[in-house]
Amino acid sequence: MANTLLILGDQLTLESSALDAGVLGTDRVLLIEPRDAGPAHKIKRVLHIAAMRAFAVELRGHGWEVEHLPLADVPSFRDAVVEHLERWRPAELIVMEPNNWSQQKCLEEASAQTGTPLRLTPTCQFVTPRAEFLSSANGKKRLLMEAHYRRMRQSLGVLMRSDGEPEGGVWNYDAENRKTVRDWKKDVAPRPSRPPTSQRPRCPIVEEAIADVTRWFPDSPGQAEGFWLPYTREGALEVLECFVNERLPLFGDYQDLMLEDSPTMFHSLIAGPLNLGLLLPMECVDAAVQAYKDGRAPLAAVEGFVRQIIGWREFVNGVYWVKMPAYLASNALNATRPLPKFFYTTETNLNCLHCTIGEARDTAYNHHIQRLMILGNFCLLAGINPQEAHDWFLEMYIDAHEWVMAANVLGMALHADGGFMATKPYAGAAAYISKMSNYCAGCAYDPAKKTGPGACPFNLLYWDFYDRHADRFASNPRTSMMVRSWQKRPPAEQKTITAEAKQFLDGLE
Ligand SMILES: Cc1cc2nc3c(=O)[nH]c(=O)nc-3n(C[C@H](O)[C@H](O)[C@H](O)COP(=O)(O)OP(=O)(O)OC[C@H]3O[C@@H](n4cnc5c(N)ncnc54)[C@H](O)[C@@H]3O)c2cc1C
Ligand code: SF4
Structure with a gap:
C-alpha cells in the first residue's frame, strides 16, 4: 500500500527526510496551502504560496506524484489532511518533524481520527537533533546560548583550530562587531548592495500568488505587490552568494547599526528562505567560513554570522521545544498594557x-x-x-x-x-x-x-x-x-x- 509523504509549507527541501523515507513511483506527496495558517504579512504569504507552487513543480520534475491543494480549496489545514487520509487510506502518513508545535498536534489528531499511523522523520532544517537538545536541557533551570554555541562549534569543527581552540584564539568577536553611527561616518558611510532578486521582473508564479493573496487576505498587513524575496532554491542560493560576496565583509562591523534610509544594512536577508527549507543552515555556515578561508571576509564578521546560525537559531528552536506548550503564555513581569495602535x-x-x-x-x-x-x-x-x-x-x-x-x-x-x-x-x-x-x-x-x-x-x-x-x-x-x-x-x-x-x-x- 502507498504512503503519503506530507511536505509542510515550511519544509520545501529535496533533502527532506520524509522524501528519503518514501518510494518514488509508489508513494504520493501531499502539499497543502491552508487559508487558516494564522495572521501574516501579505509579503510573507506571497513568499509561502509562490515557494510551495514552485516546489510542487520541482517535485513533479523529479518524478514524484504530487497532490497539491491550492489556497482556494483549503479553508482548514486539519480538515484537508483528514479528507486526504480518508480518501486515499495510505499505509502511513510520513512527515518530517514539524517545525511548529501546533502543527505536530494537529497531525497527531488527524492520524488518530483516521486511524492512519503517523511517522515523524528527523528534521534536516536544524543541525542539532531535537531529541538531543531536549535531553541536554532536561531539568535545567536556565539555558545558556553561549554554552550551546561552543558545543556546536566543537562538535561540528566550525572555525576550530587543530589544537581544539577556537580560530583566532577567542570564541566571540562581539566587541569588534559594534560600530556606531559615528564610526560609520568616519568609514565614509558605506552602503550595502541590494539583493539580486529584488531587481528582476516578476514571473507568473509570483503574479498568481500576489493575486491570490490580494483576493483571500485583503485585511492582512502590507502590500502583496511589495514582494521582493527569492521563492526558489536557486534564488535563495543567489541571495546567499550575494551576501557572502558583497555584504559579509562588513556584516560584523555594522551588525548593530540602524539607519533610517538603509533598512537592511549589511544583514544577510536569508531568514525567510532559510526558514522555508530553501536553504539549509550548514550550507550558509560553510559559505561564510569558506569566504574567511579564502581571505574574502574577516574572522570577526564570519564568526558573528556563524554565531547567528548555529548559535542563536538552533538555540531558540531548542528552547521552544523544551518549553512548549506552556511557553506561549509566559508573562513573568505581569505586563498587561495593550499594544498601542x-x-x-x-x-x-x-x-x-x-x-x-x-x-x-x-x-x-x-x-x-x-x-x-x-x-x-x-x-x-x-x-x-x-x-x-x-x-x-x-x-x-x-x-x-x-x-x-x-x-x-x-x-x-x-x-x-x-x-x-x-x-x-x-x-x-x-x-x-x-x-x-x-x-x-x-x-x-x-x-x-x-x-x-x-x-x-x-x-x-x-x-x-x-x-x-x-x-x-x-x-x-x-x-x-x-x-x-x-x-x-x-x-x-x-x-x-x-x-x-x-x-x-x-x-x-
Ligand atoms: C523580537 C525578535 C523577533 C524575531 N523574530 C524572528 C523570526 O520570526 N524569524 C527569524 O528567523 N528570526 C527572528 N528573529 C531573529 C533575527 O532578528 C532574524 O533572524 C533576522 O533579523 C533576520 O534577518 P537576516 O536574515 O537578515 O539575518 P542576519 O542578521 O543576517 O542573521 C543571519 C541569520 O541568523 C539567524 N538568526 C540570527 N539571530 C537569530 C535569532 N535570535 N533567532 C533565530 N535566528 C537567528 C537567522 O536565520 C538569520 O537569517 C527575531 C529577533 C527578535 C529580537
Ligand atoms: S524617541 Fe527614539 S528617535 Fe526619538 S529621541 Fe528617543 S530614542 Fe531617539
Whole structure:
C-alpha cells in the first residue's frame, strides 16, 4: 500500500527526510496551502504560496506524484489532511518533524481520527537533533546560548583550530562587531548592495500568488505587490552568494547599526528562505567560513554570522521545544498594557518606532537590532502584554514562525520567561539608540533630555521599568547595579521620572 509523504509549507527541501523515507513511483506527496495558517504579512504569504507552487513543480520534475491543494480549496489545514487520509487510506502518513508545535498536534489528531499511523522523520532544517537538545536541557533551570554555541562549534569543527581552540584564539568577536553611527561616518558611510532578486521582473508564479493573496487576505498587513524575496532554491542560493560576496565583509562591523534610509544594512536577508527549507543552515555556515578561508571576509564578521546560525537559531528552536506548550503564555513581569495602535498605523512621534514599524509594514523585514532594541525594548519598558507583542511580531515578518518567534519575543526581548534563556533583560535608554542609529536626528524628542518637555520617552520608561521591577532585578548580578543606581537618586527626581513616565504611558491608551 502507498504512503503519503506530507511536505509542510515550511519544509520545501529535496533533502527532506520524509522524501528519503518514501518510494518514488509508489508513494504520493501531499502539499497543502491552508487559508487558516494564522495572521501574516501579505509579503510573507506571497513568499509561502509562490515557494510551495514552485516546489510542487520541482517535485513533479523529479518524478514524484504530487497532490497539491491550492489556497482556494483549503479553508482548514486539519480538515484537508483528514479528507486526504480518508480518501486515499495510505499505509502511513510520513512527515518530517514539524517545525511548529501546533502543527505536530494537529497531525497527531488527524492520524488518530483516521486511524492512519503517523511517522515523524528527523528534521534536516536544524543541525542539532531535537531529541538531543531536549535531553541536554532536561531539568535545567536556565539555558545558556553561549554554552550551546561552543558545543556546536566543537562538535561540528566550525572555525576550530587543530589544537581544539577556537580560530583566532577567542570564541566571540562581539566587541569588534559594534560600530556606531559615528564610526560609520568616519568609514565614509558605506552602503550595502541590494539583493539580486529584488531587481528582476516578476514571473507568473509570483503574479498568481500576489493575486491570490490580494483576493483571500485583503485585511492582512502590507502590500502583496511589495514582494521582493527569492521563492526558489536557486534564488535563495543567489541571495546567499550575494551576501557572502558583497555584504559579509562588513556584516560584523555594522551588525548593530540602524539607519533610517538603509533598512537592511549589511544583514544577510536569508531568514525567510532559510526558514522555508530553501536553504539549509550548514550550507550558509560553510559559505561564510569558506569566504574567511579564502581571505574574502574577516574572522570577526564570519564568526558573528556563524554565531547567528548555529548559535542563536538552533538555540531558540531548542528552547521552544523544551518549553512548549506552556511557553506561549509566559508573562513573568505581569505586563498587561495593550499594544498601542501605532504598531499598525506607524503614527507616533517617536521617530525610531515610526521608522522601524514603517519598514516592517512596507517590507515585512527589520533587522535584529531594530526588532530587539527598538520594538522589543519599547514593549519591555512600556509593559506591553507579551502575548499581544508576540502576535504582532508573528504577523509582521517575512521570516516569522512560532518556533522562532516565541523565544525571541517572549524570552529574549520581553523577559517574559523570567530569564530562562537570557540572563538579563535587553533594556536600553535613548543613549543606546542615539549611538547606534540616526533616528534621533529627525525626532520630536531629545535623546539627551532625561525629564521635562521634549525628554525622550525611552529615558523615562527605562528608569520607570527598574522602579517597577526593582525587587526582581536587585538580586540579579547583571542588573543589580541599575537598581542601586536608581535607588540612589533623590526622591524628588524619582518622583518626576515616574510621574512623567506614567503620563506618557497613559497617553498611549
Ligand atoms: C523580537 C525578535 C523577533 C524575531 N523574530 C524572528 C523570526 O520570526 N524569524 C527569524 O528567523 N528570526 C527572528 N528573529 C531573529 C533575527 O532578528 C532574524 O533572524 C533576522 O533579523 C533576520 O534577518 P537576516 O536574515 O537578515 O539575518 P542576519 O542578521 O543576517 O542573521 C543571519 C541569520 O541568523 C539567524 N538568526 C540570527 N539571530 C537569530 C535569532 N535570535 N533567532 C533565530 N535566528 C537567528 C537567522 O536565520 C538569520 O537569517 C527575531 C529577533 C527578535 C529580537
Ligand atoms: S529621541 Fe528617543 S524617541 Fe526619538 S528617535 Fe531617539 S530614542 Fe527614539
